[in-house]
Amino acid sequence: MEFPKQNFPEWYNEVIEKAGLVDKRYPVKGMHVWLPYGWKLMRNIDEYFRKIFTEHNHEEVYFPLLVPETEFKKEGEHIKGFEDEVYWVTHGGTTPLDVKLVLRPTSETAMYPLFSLWIRTHADLPLKIFQIVNVFRYETKQTRTFIRVREVHFFESHTAHATAEEAEEQIRENIEIWKKVAKKLALPYVLVRKADWDKFPGAHYSIGAETIMPSGRTLQIATIHQYLQNFSKAYDIQYLKEDGTHDYVHQTTFGMSERLVGAIVGIHGDDRGLIIPPEIAPIQVVIIPIVMKDKERILEEARKIKGELEGHYRVHLDDRDNYTPGYKFYDWELKGVPLRLEIGPRDLEKGQVVLVRRDTFEKISVGREEYIQKIGELLGDIQSNLLSRAEKEMASRIKNFDILEGIKEHDGIAVVSWCGSEECGHKIEELTEKKIIGIPMEKRKGKCVICGKETDTLAYVAKPY
RNA sequence: GGGGCCGUAGGGUAGCUUGGCAUCCUACCACCCUGGGGCGGUGGCGACCCGAGUUCAAAUCUCGGCGGCCCCA
Known part of the structure; x- marks a missing residue:
């Protein structure tokens, strides 16, 4: 290795190529070639997804890559969130298409028209499926291998339930699954609820698992979304209840991606290169x-x-x-x-x-x-040692602040009291030149750092990737 | 969104200001020698991102495209 890990951006680029994870020379921006060793690592993670989600009664499916514009545009918030960053297929050969097609940036709009056909009665619920596919996003910002790419190796699970309570129960189950995944990959994290302006387009609320990279920036490595009926109303996914009336289903999703590999590289590696947790290592x-x-x-x-x-x-x-x-x-x-x-x-x-x-x-x-x-x-000892030392490192980068001063310079997550208003939230972001990456589950009494109002809500403030 | 740097063998580089034979290291191939923390020797293969322009002549100058990296918002 030429670069020490302290020099993180250069170290990261060097190690992922020298270790044989990817070849970045593919001549399309934001797309790289997975090499055998890196692909085996990704596949080991995928295999674990298959195992754990199957144990939790999900079934694997595969939906097509292309989504018609007409379906894509049905949910208003969703399309607003994605229309600037999807790839469009506009021609078949030299003939312009009557209905343009998008390369899926995620599969809600591909799946839900079919959900509407599949789900007829309460006996069809809950529906729990997942798929492991590539999704495409026309990222306009600087791309980074595994962390921000235009073709993403993606895991997504989608569920549909009769009631909001059952959908909430699914969110809790997803969190339990995530805990197992994080342990398998020896990754430390914090769970946050996304601020309203930052939730997934179309979601009722979003939960993110955030980790901290050696640069001090945070990386979102899993997302769990509660949709309630936002999508089922747009896609007309109704079921017949026992009392003979109809209702729209309540939906959730859970997404993870190759970012997990980026997190493993960044969090466990050292000056000599990668350190892969034994549970998922291609070679143990x-x-x-x-x-x-x-x-x-x-x-x-x-x-x-x-x-x-x-x-x-x-x-x-x-x-x-x-x-x-x-x-x-x-x-x-x-x-x-x-x-x-x-x-x-x-x-x-x-x-x-x-x-x-x-x-x-x-x-x-x-x-x-x-x-x-x-x-x-x-091997067991190495696995647990990697996790515990990463957890310690992460904990040392989460720090409480009573005032805004110093947050800008802090390499990691700053924890502050926040009244929860969008106005104060944006002020925090402006003044610290960082983002509110989310609201922790933990509550603590205090006064909003902006308006001084009494609150028990906290905000995690950091610089995200 | 803004700014900066950059593109020369598989990888890393020199040459570019001042246009004229493309440098070195590494990897790779062959042979020899070796082996408890990156062996050594000899010989060999291999490159100026793409396109247009200027010119007798372009890696070098100009314009455009594609691609990469860093920083800031």
């Missing part, structure tokens, strides 16, 4: 044979070890002949493999292997009779 253990005179004997032993570990862990044997062990150490550290296993002549003699942790660089010699189990313990 890399075996490096230290081959000297006994080349064949050691390689044979390394292959045997690989065979022994394969049923338990995701393991890779680096038997490249043209590189020295030292080179391989640096290489796999850059790629963030959580655990390295060295096997050389000395170990062979003693019937042991050497294990080296990526998070602490601790070296552990362990006998062959117990090493399989020890690896499991170490």
Whole structure:
């Protein structure tokens, strides 16, 4: 690595390419190529989404990429929020289309016309589906790999319920799912309710999971939205109740994206490169044979070890002949493999292997009779260590402020009392030159930093990506 | 939204002011030598973002396009 992590923007750009996550040279702005190693990481995350949402009674579907303009424009707030940043398909070949098509920026407008056909009676509810697809947004701001891109690898779940209470219950369930996801990825976060002017276009309210990157900027890594009947009225999604009357369904969504990879890179990495949490690492253990005179004997032993570990862990044997062990150490550290296993002549003699942790660089010699189990313990320990040290780091960047002074310079989240009015909210944003990224669940008595009114509402003020 | 910097082999660069043979490092290929923290040697392959203009001549100057990076709002 050429850049230290302190130099975050440069470090970030360097590590994602050198570690083999993406190739940014694709000649369209805001779009990059996923390389095998990076794609495997993304796919491991996707697989977890499939598992956890299936356990929570969601079913996977796939809707088309193109949405007709007529459907896209049905919900007023939604279209206002997105019309400036969608890609339009205007021609079929050389023939102009009668009805233009948009590349989905998210799939509400693709799905809900079909929801209207699928949902007839209360027996059809709740409906819970998800899909993992690419969405397109014509970002006008500076693009950043994983963090702000024009083609986004996206997860979205959509639910429909009979009552507002059931939709609220779904929001609570989504939060529980998010907690599991965050643990799996070892990501620290805070949950906030978005300010009214900042909620998802068309939503009744929005909840965001926000984390803090090393630059001090916050990154929204998951969003949960309560729509109530805002979309069902626009798309005429009605069901027949037991009493014979009709009502519109109540809807929620949950979205996550490749930003999670950006967060993992930024939050866990160090001066030597990536550190990938064991739970989702493409390779959990890399075996490096230290081959000297006994080349064949050691390689044979390394292959045997690989065979022994394969049923338990995701393991890779680096038997490249043209590189020295030292080179391989640096290489796999850059790629963030959580655990390295060295096997050389000395170990062979003693019937042991050497294990080296990526998070602490601790070296552990362990006998062959117990090493399989020890690896499991170490991987678990690395996972929890990554999370706890990231949580500590994040907590140190969240600071209370009684006055506006100092907030501008604070690298992280400033917590202030706020009366909740849009007027005072915008003043806070203007004076601090930052944004209210949301309202924490936590309440505390105080006086609004702008108008001085008594309040128990707090605001998180930060510079978001 | 505003400002600035930039585009030369796979990657990183020199050359650009003052137009004329494109520099070095790395990677890659071949052979030799090696191996518990980025081995070394010899030889080789490989580039001026795209388009238009000025000119005898453009990496270099002018204009446009595409793309990248940083900072500020």
